Amino acid sequence: MILAIVGPTAVGKTKMSIALSKIYNGEVINNDSMQIYKGLDVGTAKATKEEMDRVPHHLLSIKEVEENYSVFDYQKDARNCIEDIKSRGKIPVFVGGTGYYLKAALYDYDFKLEDSSLSDGYDLLSNEELERRIQAYESGITMDLNNRVRMIRLLAKIDQGWIPEKNDFSLMYPDVLFIGLTTDRETLYKKIDERFDRMLVPLIDEVKPYIINGIKSKALKTGIGYKEFYDFFDNRSTLQSVVDLCKKNSRNYAKRQYTWFENQMNVKWFSVNYENFDQTIQEVVNYIEENRN
Numbered sequence: 288m289i290l291a292i293v294g295p296t297a298v299g300k301t302k303m304s305i306a307l308s309k310i311y312n313g314e315v316i317n318n319d320s321m322q323i324y325k326g327l328d329v330g331t332a333k334a335t336k337e338e339m340d341r342v343p344h345h346l347l348s349i350k351e352v353e354e355n356y357s358v359f360d361y362q363k364d365a366r367n368c369i370e371d372i373k374s375r376g377k378i379p380v381f382v383g384g385t386g387y388y389l390k391a392a393l394y395d396y397d398f399k400l401e402d403s404s405l406s407d408g409y410d411l412l413s414n415e416e417l418e419r420r421i422q423a424y425e426s427g428i429t430m431d432l433n434n435r436v437r438m439i440r441l442l443a444k445i446d447q448g449w450i451p452e453k454n455d456f457s458l459m460y461p462d463v464l465f466i467g468l469t470t471d472r473e474t475l476y477k478k479i480d481e482r483f484d485r486m487l488v489p490l491i492d493e494v495k496p497y498i499i500n501g502i503k504s505k506a507l508k509t510g511i512g513y514k515e516f517y518d519f520f521d522n523r524s525t526l527q528s529v530v531d532l533c534k535k536n537s538r539n540y541a542k543r544q545y546t547w548f549e550n551q552m553n554v555k556w557f558s559v560n561y562e563n564f565d566q567t568i569q570e571v572v573n574y575i576e577e578n579r580n
Contacts, residue, residue: 291381294468294539297478304382311378314343318383329490330512353504365392386547394456464579469553
């Protein structure tokens with residue numbers, strides 16, 4: 288059995304992954320493209336050692352901020368983790384919000400014929416920037432990287448709200464259960480805003496050294512909660528404007544995550560009871576017991 292905990296940012300995925308790992312003797316495989324990087328802890332809401340509660344975690348803080356790491360790299364690493372964890376009689380538990388990474392790991396994506404690097408809209412953008420903009424939507428679309436005109440048309444369509452149909456890829460692991468956590472929009476947005484308010488001061492301390500040292504890596508220039516601060520430290524934006532933009536970008540990202548998982552995977556959704564999270568855990572456990580192979 289493989290468990291995949293999905294859903295929007297700030298909904299409670301990390302807490303659920305730890306609980307299920309302890310119940311099912313599991314080990315967590317990170318599925319957040321930003322949590323791959325060392326040092327990006329606050330802005331990515333990376334689980335602390337205390338929150339991990341002795342549950343082993345994989346693909347967490349494995350790369351330096353300035354290193355390149357592609358979806359192709361993740362595919363190889365995640366599949367190696369699956370085999371390793373299963374070989375020891377344990378359960379792989381994926382958790383994170385990067386749907387494109389998760390689908391690449393669990394479905395029969397083939398990157399042999401394409402440059403799959405996640406590099407940094409339209410005529411003025413380089414092919415590299417076009418690719419990054421498209422992949423930021425996490426649509427899972429296979430792109431023709433050698434056809435610039437098609438890439439521009441594709442990005443323009445997505446920017447205008449077009450949603451791609453579910454691609455015809457097959458699960459490589461028939462024993463996967465996709466567990467989705469959800470809540471009403473008002474509650475989610477409140478949690479996103481409150482979490483950002485709590486992390487603001489330590490986040491500034493985290494991102495400041497990178498910016499003042501002129502580091503502009505892909506991770507820092509694309510990650511929500513990091514890219515927005517460049518204008519602040521360059522005196523082109525106020526702190527309040529940055530805070531408002533970070534919250535707005537996080538809310539928009541949450542909406543894209545919902546849309547992506549709804550269209551790309553067979554997810555069983557559970558409404559989170561924040562007053563009694565144990566009840567939600569039990570609901571998920573009941574579903575797993577009824578559907579596990």
